[in-house]
Amino acid sequence: MPTVSMTVNGRSAAGEVEGRTLLVEFLREHLRLTGTHVGCDTSQCGACVVHVNGKSVKSCTLLAVQAEGAEVTTIEGLAQNGELHPMQAAFKEHHGLQCGFCTPGMVMSAVDLLNTNAHPSETEIRDWLEGNICRCTGYHNIVKAIQAVAQGQGG
Amino acid sequence: MTDTGIGASVRRKEDNRFLTGRGRYTDDINRTGQAYACFLRSPHAHAKIDGIDTGAAKNAPGVIAVLTGDDVAADGLGGIPCGFAPTGVQAPHNAPPRPALVQGKVCFVGDLVAMVIADDLNQAKDAAELIQVDYQELPANVDPAKATDSSTTRIHEAAENNLYADWGLGDKEATDQAFAQAHHVTKIDLINNRQIPNAMEPRCSIGEYDQADESYTLYTTTQNPHVTRLLLAAYVLQIPEHKLRVVSADVGGGFGSKIPHYPEEALVTWTAKKVGRPVKWTAERSESFLSDTHGRDHVTRAELALDENGKFLALRVHTSASLGAYLSTFGAMSTTYLYAPVLSGQYIIPAIYCGVTIVFTNTAPIDAERGAGRPEATYLVERLVENAARETGIDRIEIRRRNFIPEDAFPYQTPVVLAYDSGNYAPILDKALEMADRAGFETRNADAKSRGKLRGIGFCTYIEACGIAPSNVAGAIGAGIGLYESAEVRFAVTGAVTVFTGSHQHGQGHETTFAQIVADRLGVPFDSVDIVHGDTARVQWGHGTYGSRSLAVGGSAIAVACDKAIEKGKKVAAHLLEASVTDIEFKDGNFTVSGTDQSKSFGEIIAAAMVPHNFPLDEMEPGLDQRSFYDPKNFTFPAGCHICEVEIDPDTGVVKIVNWTAVDDFGKIVNPMIVEGQIHGGVAHGIGQALLENCVYDPESGQLLTGSYMDYCMPRADDLPNFNLGFTETPCPHNPLGVKGCGEAGAIAAPPALINAVIDAIGVDIDMPATPEKVWRALQSRPQAAE
């Protein structure tokens, strides 16, 4: 079995995996970082979004071995020193989550959006979220939360 | 109102764990030594099984066990039970058995044929591929309207003509008579399209057996852990209930699909003992599409009789409703008593009759989906009302006003069982019309026209019956359980309050809303209140969460338990303050001798009761904990008006929602932020049904054609508008909180409002979902197609 090593949330992580092991399985099953979720098997729902080398990636769509040597950030690594990241705080403030299952992927995706485009229009936000499905919120408050962070008034 | 009491938009307690990846969903749980299960599912919609060869699978690497229906039968496992058999059927219930693994035949694509348990998941999956099944295919039927045809192949020995039951509600004779004298009759044929609820968290179950005390634990994604425990323990495993613990920690959405007790839950629990290791199964999304219960799937003809003044005289409905291949736990409830009783809507309709032919088809079992029966009823009523207005030339708003149940008519007895306790519909409509700027529609319409677009506005004035349900009613209509709710309030010496509730949260924010109730009622700090749910070992009993019942029933139980604690607290205070109990007043968390400034805080009373150094021990026991089993006196009847405005591109048929206004009356509102979120989500769900989502089975092969997110169109952020919300408040008169419930309203109101708007824009009837192709084709079919 191949071994794989990468940096996850600032710590080095290594393990033996099958060639077919997905990055999300490595995170959830090997590292027990269960904040990253699996909501589908066709790369559609976005519940599994993490950052790989700073960009949002669907971790169900990458083999673990493809992340060899990468810097991976999961939802568990977003808050710093016990302080919620502004995007997390804004989701709470604007009620951008209900059951919370899509939330880690939504938040990771939204963070990357603002890294890429600091002041997106509402249309740009909704287009960006095309790859993240939420069944609970109707997206209204998710959009509001992202807008608030973009305007510097998150949580 | 305090900033954490009733009426405050308190930010949610539960959010921190969800936002930091520390939620505890069932798939996040791993038990020491667990093995993994994979299910072999039927690739055919209908087939006999002549043999199953598991030899190669059993010998595959890592495989611990391979099990089939024969093993289930050999161990004497009971079938998966149904919790509801409607009363009022005109043909006997034909309830076929559902073994946990099929025995001799499969009845839908996804039916459970065999179970493989292995050391790891990939080994289990690999081995499942080695199982050889000898199928003999049979003709399949997926259409509820064709199920009883003599040419349709019978699915179950126990159900002749694939009929479960012919059921009816209302006075047929009076209805027919009213139709005979009608000035005008509006008719409609419609399909309420089959939906897949699609909670974002796939189902997951882990079974465990403890040899030491011969008890089982099932960790599972359920909306009602106690009901699951009852069904699994008493009917399937046939063990005493206390030998099974069901844990349902954080659940990633339910929408009805996590109400039923599923065979997979039974199988992991059964095999945990058999293989001597915990057994874990997590659905892949493809399995969810195939095997989660689906919703809706009605084929309906409905007729509305009117007099010369546009007053409604009678409503006549016939529906063919599918149960899918098997009776799910509450499958026959959504098609009967959650459906026909709301057909009166917000209107006086003197005579109503609804007949439902409830049938089996070769499809996944049907059960509740957000709204469960009430969206189906509301859709047909509100479509009929607008069609009737168009046909009679009466304005669509005016026809509603003429027929509204007036404010002074409450309580109002409908001709279909329900008695509405309260409501005031005209102000809801007025407010919604103003917020939606109905008056400005013509200007907007003219502008759209000038841009080559078709604009339309549609309305829905809906009623909901929720807060399910008075137990005597539940019993009278055929439920196997009561539908009260339980609550226990426990106090710690240092003042913390822990509430154990039988309601279950899977997105609704109960940990916050319920804590607000307690903080408000007892006057204790919001942060000192914790809510516990979802574990049968911790919570005494419960009926779970569905039917917008948690606040009205579960919340009321908490309020009553708090009131009992206050009553006892008064006695303690009387003792401490050397006053008579009748002189003790309780307000804002303080027990005061009336007319004096002598008082004790709730915290002091807790301490005195828990450390009874100075306590009237000969008069009462120490402690302050209280318990309540609250049975509601009636359903609750939220109502509202949703207005949808659309703009359609006639070249592409694409429908764009340009405005959504919702005004709802949910009685008292505890947390407005959370309630608004429930409306957003409910409306999004309803928009999904009306515009995007359609579960399609191939009519010949019975294959599920919409088995992934690439084929089944979930609403995405760029499909939806922002929502414009307003509220009115007619408190519920019969529960201690005056609350009504809000979880399903959006999914009930949205489809008719949206489709009515589309019809207004294009001028011809259309069925859901109004996809661009369907809209475009409808436009071409108009008498003067090209404009």
Ligand code: FES
């Ligand atoms: S789990 Fe990765 S996109 Fe759905």
Ligand code: FES
């Ligand atoms: S919060 Fe439940 S799926 Fe988004």
